[in-house]
Amino acid sequence: MEPEAPYVSAPTQISGRTRLYAVLGDPVEQVRAPSLLNPLFARLGIDAVLIPVHVEPDGFAEVFRGLTRMKNLDGILVTIPHKAAALRLADEVSPAAAAAGAVNALRREPDGRWRGENFDGVGFVRGLTEAGHRPEGKRIVLMGAGGAGSAIAAALLAAGSAQLTLCDPDTARLGALVARLDEHWPGRARGEAAPAFELADIVVNATPLGMRADDPQPLPLRALAPLCVVADVIMKPRDTALLKAATALGHPILHGAHMLDHQIDLYRGFFRLDDPTGP
Template sequence: MSHSISGSTQAYLIPGDPVRNVRLPRMFNAAFERYGIDAVLLPMQVPVRDFAVFFKSAFLARNVRGMVIAPPHKPLVVDLLEGCGLFGRVAGSVNVVRRTEGDQLEGDLFDGEGLIGALDHYNIPFRGKRVLILGAGVSAAAIGVALAEGGTVNGAAHIAMYDKAAGKAAGVAAKLDAFFDANVVAADSNAPEGFDLVINATQLGLSDDDAAPVDVTRMDSHAALFDILLRNQPTPLVRAARARGLNAQAGFEMLIQQMPHYFRYFGHMDAADAMAADAGFLREIIYPPAMHAEIAQPLRYRSPSVA
């Protein structure tokens, strides 16, 4: 970030714990500079026990216009808002908050919409398909909402959620099934047979020593895999799926596809439209150098081979 900060600069905050590895400040500040917006996004290290006090206190500063919420605080925000969008209400979590012109605080959740954008970017079909979501936490719930609702088109034909914690997937699946009248169920196992798309929404893969969240050798030869993790990419799971010739993608694009939604939510419409049309500069920032070839050739895993 090279532009100067003055008394008229709008402040956006990203509270989390930890915040050492958050990527959004670099992305936001690069976009602010690129599009001539006098604003800055700053990371804030905030323990869970202090979050509610911090959240309310931060907005006492009139130049704090909004927040992007990092883990583990996303589920803590909903009860602190005057208004909440559909995805946030259903998932019980938000990742963005804005101050309205009426001085109200409202939030929403764009994890799922980021996932939908990433799937479309990589030409991974999900509409009318069978999808297995691994995990039933905040991100998995947001993804389930987006897939069940499907944006403005028909969502997935069948969504199964699996989590090793007993009852966790069943609770999320039941809520989604009831709210959207969609075909969402809790899976008895992580067996991938019969699914067109497998989404890893667990933390497994952050270390090379982690157990694989799914056995990719059992995935159908036409199936695709999306791993939402940002660190340690390409994860062993992604590498194993690609070794089979499957369309397997890392989570970076999910974050990139959220950026236009964030900026539109904060009222920066022209910047949002520009990023939706061309987000190449964001990919250069967020993708590790070893994966930069994938920026230029995002479609090279589109044609699966027979296992």
């Protein structure tokens, strides 16, 4: 079992010149970005620090606008449940973020505008592929049409999945996502209240279910085919109840940490951390 990366604060000496980054979520106790990006700042010799900001949905827009007014803030990461709201507040977004309907990273441009991007999907697909589970030609069931689920859905279709079935209790949100996906990949995504789990090659939990010990299982494992891959996007706990139960039944699994681990290099490029002139 891989140990979780320890929390490392960087730089060790914060001064008036230190640049700021923030990760916004509700909750934020589970976020791993500070333990990954702060050591990266230190290794690159960048005078910057990433801090967690706990903000509930009704205060998100106010906090977001306040943060973007800070002249020494260069970047924002966004986690549950704010990714769709962040897209609406960005000044501009990438085509991938627009297709997903959500952003999970924003950077300040030289002209002061904030550009949004979404790396959840490509990070997830890279982790899935590196683990030996290529999505090309596969039948996939994805639970959850929120920010992470939307990005993963777009990335799976872009990676060549044959059929993607999405399930979410918010039928309006589900319908909007399927419509966006259909504009880019006609006929390959559909929304269903009762997916055919027994036909799936890969199932993905992109819901918050599993973050708490008393959460119900997000999908019926007993309905899956024996070799169906079970993936979870939840990062803490690492071994969710879903993944523990799937392992006990003999299914190949994919931990949520892979989705973030494969985004670090993407963040490095997006935030221009290798540019000596700075953001």
